[in-house]
Amino acid sequence: MHDDHDHHEHHHDHDHGMYEVDPLHYHPPQPDLEDSKLTHHQIMQMAVAELLIEKGVITADELRAQIDFMDSITPARGATLVARAWTDPAFKERLVADSRKAGAEIDMELGPIPILVMENTPTVHNLIVCTLCSCYPKMLLGTPPDWYKSRSYRRRAISEPRKVLAEFGTTLSDDIELRVHDSTADMRYLVLPMRPEGTDGMDEAALARLVTRDCMVGVAVPQS
Amino acid sequence: MSARYKEGDSVRVRTAYPPGHCRTPFYCRGKSGVVVRHCGEFRNPEELAYGAYEGPLTPMYRVRFEQKDLWPDYDGSARDKCEIEIYEHWLVPAEGADHA
Numbered sequence: 292m293h294d295d296h297d298h299h300e301h302h303h304d305h306d307h308g309m310y311e312v313d314p315l316h317y318h319p320p321q322p323d324l325e326d327s328k329l330t331h332h333q334i335m336q337m338a339v340a341e342l343l344i345e346k347g348v349i350t351a352d353e354l355r356a357q358i359d360f361m362d363s364i365t366p367a368r369g370a371t372l373v374a375r376a377w378t379d380p381a382f383k384e385r386l387v388a389d390s391r392k393a394g395a396e397i398d399m400e401l402g403p404i405p406i407l408v409m410e411n412t413p414t415v416h417n418l419i420v421c422t423l424c425s426c427y428p429k430m431l432l433g434t435p436p437d438w439y440k441s442r443s444y445r446r447r448a449i450s451e452p453r454k455v456l457a458e459f460g461t462t463l464s465d466d467i468e469l470r471v472h473d474s475t476a477d478m479r480y481l482v483l484p485m486r487p488e489g490t491d492g493m494d495e496a497a498l499a500r501l502v503t504r505d506c507m508v509g510v511a512v513p514q515s
Numbered sequence: 516m517s518a519r520y521k522e523g524d525s526v527r528v529r530t531a532y533p534p535g536h537c538r539t540p541f542y543c544r545g546k547s548g549v550v551v552r553h554c555g556e557f558r559n560p561e562e563l564a565y566g567a568y569e570g571p572l573t574p575m576y577r578v579r580f581e582q583k584d585l586w587p588d589y590d591g592s593a594r595d596k597c598e599i600e601i602y603e604h605w606l607v608p609a610e611g612a613d614h615a
Contacts, residue, residue, distance in 0.1 A: 468592070
């Protein structure tokens with residue numbers, strides 16, 4: 292946990308005395324961003340960015356706008372596609388066949404890297420991992436959570452995926468084939484979860500709210 | 516470059532440990548699986564990592580493995596699978612498989 296109380300390692304069972312702020316009771320400040328040493332790759336990234344701008348390959352504003360766009364992506368984008376697929380079987384077929392074309396139908400840009408949509412069925416459950424680094428369908432889900440990038444998830448999601456799912460609260464029967472997709476190269480993956488029971492009366496917007504990031508990575512299933 | 520394998524072909528991942536950047540996970544080297552999709556042609560990441568942006572592209576496939584074949588002590592369901600993206604030069608026909 293990295294909240295503001297990280298540095299409170301001592302116990303607060305002593306008396307603070309009459310002062311609201313005890314000068315002897317020192318709380319170290321949260322470190323600033325600049326307090327940790329730059330890594331080799333951070334320096335290289337800054338140098339390349341500066342060179343690209345200096346040489347006029349891109350402008351500073353283009354770089355800023357792209358970061359701004361990437362940071363603005365949330366799993367709601369992926370959820371929009373899933374909810375549309377749940378309500379329109381023909382769209383679902385097109386989404387599974389070619390997600391870029393299907394996205395373009397609703398003016399959603401999926402980017403240059405192919406995203407393969409893996410459909411959960413009553414007999415198959417899909418799970419996504421990138422064991423080599425942290426490849427992730429950023430154009431549909433935004434920035435990956437820290438656990439997705441952790442060595443622990445990357446190692447265990449491939450070798451003991453059912454235990455990992457159970458830790459996320461998802462238990463699969465042995466009758467279901469668990470298919471783990473290792474995102475090792477030029478593809479990205481999105482899980483198309485099954486539409487939950489009891490959602491017949493819901494419209495597309497309401498359905499989309501049931502589709503979370505975890506469901507589209509495959510560590511959870513949507514709840515109605 | 517035309518694709519050597521097609522959907523349904525049995526293949527084995529070469530057991531090789533070349534130096535440098537490569538995107539074939541260790542855990543599948545020497546293991547056999549089935550091609551489930553030809554993903555198209557891409558730059559070989561082993562060359563791309565050193566700045567080779569020209570030359571022929573390499574076919575890349577999604578290969579499906581039985582989890583119990585990858586992990587000797589796999590304790591999930593016997594139905595469980597793993598699918599990995601593998602470039603053509605890492606694949607050979609599986610023993611006994613018939614390839615043109």
